[in-house]
Amino acid sequence: xxxxxxxxxxxxxxxxxxxxxxxxxxxxxxxxxxxxxxxxxxxxxxxxxxxxxxxxxxxxxxxxxxxxxxxxxxxxxxxxxxxxxxxxxxxxxxxxxxxxxxxxxxxxxxxxxxxxxxxxxxxxxxxxxxxxxxxxxxxxxxxxxxxxxxxxxxxxxxxxxxxxxxxxxxxxxxxxxxxxxxxxxxxxxxxxxxxxxxxxxxxxxxxxxxxxxxxxxxxxxxxxxxxxxxxxxxxxxxxxxxxxxxxxxxxxxxxxxxxxxxxxxxxxxxxxxxxxxxxxxxxxxxxxxxxxxxxxxxxxxxxxxxxxxxxxxxxxxxxxxxxxxxxxxxxxxxxxxxxxxxxxxxxxxxxxxxxxxxxxxxxxxxxxxxxxxxxxxxxxxxxxxxxxxxxxxxxxx
Amino acid sequence: xxxxxxxxxxxxxxxxxxxxxxxxxxxxxxxxxxxxxxxxxxxxxxxxxxxxxxxxxxxxxxxxxxxxxxxxxxxxxxxxxxxxxxxxxxxxxxxxxxxxxxxxxxxxxxxxxxxxxxxxxxxxxxxxxxxxxxxxxxxxxxxxxxxxxxxxxxxxxxxxxxxxxxxxxxxxxxxxxxxxxxxxxxxxxxxxxxxxxxxxxxxxxxxxxxxxxxxxxxxxxxxxxxxxxxxxxxxxxxxxxxxxxxxxxxxxxxxxxxxxxxxxxxxxxxxxxxxxxxxxxxxxxxxxxxxxxxxxxxxxxxxxxxxxxxxxxxxxxxxxxxxxxxxxxxxxxxxxxxxxxxxxxxxxxxxxxxxxxxxxxxxxxxxxxxxxxxxxxx
Ligand SMILES: Cc1cc2nc3c(=O)[nH]c(=O)nc-3n(C[C@H](O)[C@H](O)[C@H](O)COP(=O)(O)OP(=O)(O)OC[C@H]3O[C@@H](n4cnc5c(N)ncnc54)[C@H](O)[C@@H]3O)c2cc1C
Ligand SMILES: Cc1cc2nc3c(=O)[nH]c(=O)nc-3n(C[C@H](O)[C@H](O)[C@H](O)COP(=O)(O)OP(=O)(O)OC[C@H]3O[C@@H](n4cnc5c(N)ncnc54)[C@H](O)[C@@H]3O)c2cc1C
Numbered sequence: 001x002x003x004x005x006x007x008x009x010x011x012x013x014x015x016x017x018x019x020x021x022x023x024x025x026x027x028x029x030x031x032x033x034x035x036x037x038x039x040x041x042x043x044x045x046x047x048x049x050x051x052x053x054x055x056x057x058x059x060x061x062x063x064x065x066x067x068x069x070x071x072x073x074x075x076x077x078x079x080x081x082x083x084x085x086x087x088x089x090x091x092x093x094x095x096x097x098x099x100x101x102x103x104x105x106x107x108x109x110x111x112x113x114x115x116x117x118x119x120x121x122x123x124x125x126x127x128x129x130x131x132x133x134x135x136x137x138x139x140x141x142x143x144x145x146x147x148x149x150x151x152x153x154x155x156x157x158x159x160x161x162x163x164x165x166x167x168x169x170x171x172x173x174x175x176x177x178x179x180x181x182x183x184x185x186x187x188x189x190x191x192x193x194x195x196x197x198x199x200x201x202x203x204x205x206x207x208x209x210x211x212x213x214x215x216x217x218x219x220x221x222x223x224x225x226x227x228x229x230x231x232x233x234x235x236x237x238x239x240x241x242x243x244x245x246x247x248x249x250x251x252x253x254x255x256x257x258x259x260x261x262x263x264x265x266x267x268x269x270x271x272x273x274x275x276x277x278x279x280x281x282x283x284x285x286x287x288x289x290x291x292x293x294x295x296x297x298x299x300x301x302x303x304x305x306x307x308x309x310x311x312x313x314x315x316x317x318x319x320x321x322x323x324x325x326x327x328x329x330x331x332x333x334x335x336x337x338x339x340x341x342x343x344x345x346x347x348x349x350x351x352x353x354x355x356x357x358x359x360x361x362x363x364x365x366x367x368x369x370x371x372x373x374x375x376x377x378x379x380x381x382x383x384x385x386x387x388x389x390x391x392x393x394x395x396x397x
Numbered sequence: 398x399x400x401x402x403x404x405x406x407x408x409x410x411x412x413x414x415x416x417x418x419x420x421x422x423x424x425x426x427x428x429x430x431x432x433x434x435x436x437x438x439x440x441x442x443x444x445x446x447x448x449x450x451x452x453x454x455x456x457x458x459x460x461x462x463x464x465x466x467x468x469x470x471x472x473x474x475x476x477x478x479x480x481x482x483x484x485x486x487x488x489x490x491x492x493x494x495x496x497x498x499x500x501x502x503x504x505x506x507x508x509x510x511x512x513x514x515x516x517x518x519x520x521x522x523x524x525x526x527x528x529x530x531x532x533x534x535x536x537x538x539x540x541x542x543x544x545x546x547x548x549x550x551x552x553x554x555x556x557x558x559x560x561x562x563x564x565x566x567x568x569x570x571x572x573x574x575x576x577x578x579x580x581x582x583x584x585x586x587x588x589x590x591x592x593x594x595x596x597x598x599x600x601x602x603x604x605x606x607x608x609x610x611x612x613x614x615x616x617x618x619x620x621x622x623x624x625x626x627x628x629x630x631x632x633x634x635x636x637x638x639x640x641x642x643x644x645x646x647x648x649x650x651x652x653x654x655x656x657x658x659x660x661x662x663x664x665x666x667x668x669x670x671x672x673x674x675x676x677x678x679x680x681x682x683x684x685x686x687x688x689x690x691x692x693x694x695x696x697x698x699x700x701x702x703x704x705x706x707x708x709x710x711x712x713x714x715x716x717x718x719x720x721x722x723x724x725x726x727x728x729x730x731x732x733x734x735x736x737x738x739x740x741x742x743x744x745x746x747x748x749x750x751x752x753x754x755x756x757x758x759x760x761x762x763x764x765x766x767x768x769x770x771x772x773x774x775x
Contacts, residue, residue: 267773284775291763294770295721298762301711301769302693302718309400309692318401323688330685385674387681392657394680396672 003080012084022057023094024050030093032359034216037099040129042176055129058097065103065127068111072119073127079315101170102126102133104255106179109195109248113236122197134200135252136166136180136222137245143168144382146181147189147242151224153182153196160184160196162204162227168376172207172220175200179248182229185239195241197233204228214368215353215361252377253324257307257331268300268338269293272345289344296341303334322390329383332373339367398699400692402472409469413476416449421482423744429483430601436559437603438483440515446486447515455494455636460509462494466702467636471643471694478647479654481744481751483602485518485556487640493519495636496564496581499629500620504583508562520560521633522551522584522607529760531566531634536609538567538580544616545569545582547590547609555758557605558595561586564633565609569624579626581633582618589613600750631709635701638712638759642694642719645755649687649723652730652748656680659734676733683722683729690715690722710772713765720755720762727752 027050031037038044038051046052058064061075067082068074077085107126110119125131142149151164162182172178177199185192200207204227209217236244269284272293277285284290310327313319342363343350352358353365374380388394402410421442429437446452454470456462463469470491477484489512497505511517523531536549547567554563563584571578584591590612593605621629657680660671670676697715700708727749731738738745756762 267769267775269770269775270773273775278775282774284770290770290775291766293775294766295717297769297773298714298717298721298766299689301714302689305400305696305711305714306689306692309695312399313401316399316401326685326688329681330689381678384678384681387684388677392677392680392684393661394657394671394677395661395669 003078008080008084011081012088015085015088018061019088019092019094022054023092024054026050027054027095027097028093029095031095033362034218036095038097038129039132039171039174040098040100040102041132041174042130043174044129044132054095055097059128062127064098064129065107065123068107068123068127072111072123074123083311098129100126100129100132101135101179102131105135105248105252106133106197108251109179109235109244112247113195113244117232118235131177132171132175134169134172134175134178134222136169136172136178138168139165140167144379146245147193149181149183149193151180151182152186153184153194153229155184158231160229160231162196162198162224162229164224166222166224168210168219169207169222170219170376172200172222173209178205178222179235181241181245184241188239190242191239193241193245194238195235195244196229197235198227198229202227202229212369213371214365216365216369249378250324253328253383256373256377257324257327257329266301267297268341269297272341275345275349286345289341293341293345296337299334300338303330306330320391322386325378325383325386326391328377329374329380329387332370333380335373336370339370343367398703400695400699402468406468406472410472410476412449413451413473416445417473417476417480417482420445421480421484423481423747426481426483426601426747427744433597435595435603437556437597437601438485438559442482443485443518444515446484446490447513451486452490452515453509453513455490455498456509456513457498460505461513462509467639467698468695468702470636470640471698474640474643475647475650478644478649478751478755479651481600481648481651481747485560487637487644488521488555488560489517489519491640492521492633492637493564496620496629496633499632500581503617504620508583511561517562518556518560520554520557520563520605520607521637522554522557522563522565523630523633524553525549525551527552529757529764531630532576533573534566534568534579535573536565536567538569538582540569541613544614544618545580547582547584547612547614549609551607551609552604553757554593554605554607556603557607558593558603563591563607564620566626566630571624576627578624579630580623581620581626581629582614583620584609584612584614584618598754600747600754602754634759635708635712638716638765639694639697639701641755641758642690642697642712642715645716645719645723645752646687646691646694648748648751648755649690649719649726652723652726652745652752653680653683653687655745655748656726656730656733663735670733679729679733683726686722686725690718693718710769713760713768713772716760717762717765717769720765723752724756724762 035047038055063075065074066077066085070076107123110122139149153160153162180196181193182196183192184194204225206223207220209220211217273284279285346363350363353361450463451473453462454465458464538545538547565582565584566579568578569580590610593607595603595605598604660676663670694715697711700711730745731749734745737743
């Protein structure tokens with residue numbers, strides 16, 4: 001590595017100064033509800049002036065995607081600088097200026113498989129939050145067994161005509177473009193799928209929201225009726241979309257797995273003393289729950305160490321390529337556990353569903369939402385299958 | 398410090414792995430058990446550890462050691478765990494050396510040469526109850542002449558009867574529960590009034606109950622300072638907790654590898670049992686937990702080596718996580734081996750026994766989870 005530690009120290013101190021000057025106080029408070037998060041897109045509106053100021057400051061520096069190259073809207077940070085960036089953001093509890101499937105999923109796939117034109121065009125849009133993306137993988141008959149998907153793109157020379165149905169498309173009704181898996185060859189199960197990008201305003205695209213057990217309806221059924229997709233909107237090679245999809249799933253799983261760490265708070269048990277109270281000896285006033293919280297904190301801190309190890313190994317190309325599946329499995333199960341404990345600690349107060357004081361039932365809604373963590377992006381069972389096959393090399397797996 | 402082994406550490410791992418698997422695989426331990434070896438380990442092997450340089454890993458360079466850290470000690474311990482190698486490495490070169498490093502030059506000069514040459518074995522005499530309670534140490538050390546007179550009993554002193562010297566924690570003032578008033582002593586095995594009664598444990602290791610009957614020691618037997626032994630004790634505890642967590646990870650990994658191998662060989666219902674998804678998923682879950690435990694241990698070791706104040710919490714996280722995870726590994730190991738897992742002839746049961754003893758050593762998973770809660774203020 002060419003960077004000296006004094007260069008890195010200097011980077012850290014400059015970054016600190018910049019964050020101090022540019023990250024508004026409101027953007028250092030925990031997110032209270034979905035509306036607090038900025039997702040970008042054509043129709044995006046800011047929830048507050050602070051949110052807007054923070055977002056714009058970050059875009060100007062390339063800090064919405066700090067480790068992407070400068071030509072593509074990033075800040076071109078090295079791995080060591082990026083680690084410092086994350087530490088400093090966490091230190092002041094700064095919110096992410098922009099959340100997006102474009103950053104977490106499509107971007108990394110484009111960086112790896114996109115043409116230079118695609119990179120310049122789409123990555124800059126993503127970095128500036130101009131286009132909000134959704135993911136069109138799952139179909140009613142194809143969930144865990146994704147390669148069985150049926151949505152078909154018929155070759156019409158300079159374009160495809162796409163017909164079919166997707167399901168569980170998160171935010172499809174709010175998104176501008178979709179990255180979509182489409183069968184372009186009916187003969188070959190694996191090598192007959194292509195990875196297409198298209199505008200959700202293209203004639204023939206329609207969506208219908210589905211309500212979740214959390215009461216929200218962030219995802220949709222999505223229908224394609226003779227949708228025209230130009231040929232230059234394919235990522236990677238024709239019929240080799242599965243490679244792109246798998247690469248992207250690796251990033252999706254990594255992203256989802258981070259949930260177990262919560263919002264940077266070191267100890268769930270410590271936070272729960274405010275809710276439950278302590279006895280005369282200063283111990284949490286529910287011995288069984290205290291024991292469960294203590295076990296959870298051990299698991300969470302151990303997982304945090306694993307997450308750090310995972311990132312370090314990936315950067316140094318030392319990790320097993322199937323390790324994201326392990327992270328996804330362990331991280332999502334941990335996050336579900338966290339919210340079970342939050343509910344148990346909250347007691348009857350955590351049951352409020354609508355009141356203003358409860359943040360419109362933030363606790364129970366979040367608890368219910370986390371149950372999807374071990375389903376979306378591949379179920380826990382599918383993760384365990386992948387570990388069995390690719391890491392433990394078990395027979396017939 | 399990135400969370401993977403650097404080049405030097407990877408080289409150490411290669412040589413430790415090869416050396417221990419060749420010189421002291423599970424069959425070595427089985428042979429010692431079968432002959433009812435009275436020390437529970439081979440002195441000749443301890444000499445070989447010295448020739449490899451392992452015994453001096455934590456000894457500073459100025460004292461002719463390698464001057465390395467807890468990460469490196471952990472590398473050796475993981476291989477010891479994987480092979481169930483009986484060795485005084487953890488008590489002597491990890492716990493003992495860490496305590497002596499926190500003490501004065503004279504004691505280091507007295508004991509380090511023997512440790513470096515593989516002649517000296519140290520025992521750690523801390524426990525007074527069946528469960529690890531270092532904050533409840535009550536044994537008395539009264540001032541007498543220019544030194545002290547020790548009276549009382551210590552239990553679970555690993556290698557206690559074959560050790561050349563014991564590190565003893567006793568009270569020079571205050572009472573159980575106080576953090577001041579503790580003092581740590583080096584007591585040579587020939588001290589008058591010292592008697593050690595060795596007993597074989599479930600894992601076939603030897604631990605002694607040690608009785609101190611007016612044992613007299615000089616003032617220069619004190620490690621660190623009188624009444625201020627907590628710092629020395631903390632150094633010893635950190636080192637042996639992180640170290641035993643690393644050894645546990647080795648034990649768990651060894652059990653897991655054996656089990657996964659067995660799943661690939663044993664046929665039932667016309668199939669390899671590894672083809673059954675019920676077993677695959679349990680094996681994969683175990684793999685995840687083992688990787689997480691290993692990361693927790695590495696993090697604790699790195700923080701210790703950096704002198705980071707977060708080390709204390711992370712050491713307890715590591716011991717708690719490694720304890721629970723290795724417990725899972727050995728239970729799944731025996732179960733997935735079916736009937737053969739219950740036989741003495743097969744090795745998997747040895748892993749279960751070793752896990753039980755190591756889990757108790759320096760605090761079990763509950764003890765350390767409780768500590769994590771306390772350190773977080775709840
Ligand atoms: C909140 C949420 C958001 C989502 N967002 C999107 C999105 O934006 N875009 C998108 O394309 N998809 C999205 N999904 C879909 C998600 O990827 C699928 O739900 C997931 O892949 C599982 O597929 P399925 O629901 O069809 O379940 P199924 O595949 O029908 O599985 C049912 C059960 O059977 C188990 N099972 C299936 N196969 C096996 C096997 N071989 N071995 C053992 N057990 C098995 C599963 O683990 C599960 O428990 C989202 C899902 C949720 C819940
Ligand atoms: C102490 C002891 C006393 C015994 N006494 C007697 C006795 O008196 N008489 C007698 O006849 N037998 C006796 N047995 C034998 C006992 O019945 C068998 O050990 C038992 O049926 C399991 O068979 P196995 O040992 O061959 O294990 P295996 O069948 O090889 O099983 C190995 C592992 O694979 C798992 N497995 C196997 N098949 C499947 C599957 N289809 N799906 C998922 N998992 C699977 C098992 O659950 C186990 O975890 C005794 C066993 C023990 C341990």
